[in-house]
Amino acid sequence: DAGVIQSPRHEVTEMGQEVTLRCKPISGHDYLFWYRQTMMRGLELLIYFNNNVPIDDSGMPEDRFSAKMPNASFSTLKIQPSEPRDSAVYFCASSSASTGNSPLHFGNGTRLTVT
């Protein structure tokens, strides 16, 4: 099993540009989570999907952020337009359940720098 795969590993962009982060979850996992990690705020849940349907997007900071899951093996997180305060490490994770009875499997993240 290849685990959760995220791309790119690093992204540097200028303020105002569109950024798209990608994630391939573990096959067979029905839940996919997007988290953001910063020194100040730690790991924050942005949105999660169940069977490709967004269930809770209350953690999405503002309308500049959007996430899609067109099929069971692919998800994107888009920021448009990007701002310097969006600089963080973005993690995708998948799980076989949304409850705490099942572990989260994380990718290695995308480090985003917005200048």
Place this chain on the structure above:
Amino acid sequence: SQKIEQNSEALNIQEGKTATLTCNYTNYSPAYLQWYRQDPGRGPVFLLLIRENEKEKRKERLKVTFDTTLKQSLFHITASQPADSATYLCALAAGQNFVFGPGTRLSVLP
């Protein structure tokens, strides 16, 4: 307000000693609590899960306790090794979400 705290931002211990990390929470009623390890530049990796009706869980050199009255979990690493140096995160299942603590950076000194 809801809060998860981990006892210290950083913890240094000598190789061979037992490391004890603390996770305290307020205004949550989690049915499960999980512990993760995170190395620099990598995503968190799941270590252990404990249920609210379990007092203790062990896996090799790791031990987790869960006290729902104190609203606290303790994470122990016995016979610690320099390879155990990492950041350790606790996480609660809060409704449909996983909520993570800020983490404790453990350094095991040779």
